[in-house]
Amino acid sequence: MNHSIHSADKATHLKIVVVALVAGIAVAAFGISARTNTDYSQTAHVVKAGKPVVVTSSEASKVQ
Numbered sequence: 001m002n003h004s005i006h007s008a009d010k011a012t013h014l015k016i017v018v019v020a021l022v023a024g025i026a027v028a029a030f031g032i033s034a035r036t037n038t039d040y041s042q043t044a045h046v047v048k049a050g051k052p053v054v055v056t057s058s059e060a061s062k063v064q
Helices: 010-034
Strands: none
16 A cells, blocks of 8 residues: 555556546536526516615604
């Protein structure tokens, strides 16, 4: 067993590359499958201005 990547032979390097490739494909497949139930249709939501509102942090009432 090689304990250092520098002293590893070609077969060990190939195993590392294959394991990394399989792991990357598995992560990508999981990410794609997690988004399959997402609705991709985008609609614009219109927000209309309403009555003006005054927001304060004071508890005192305003006298006019």
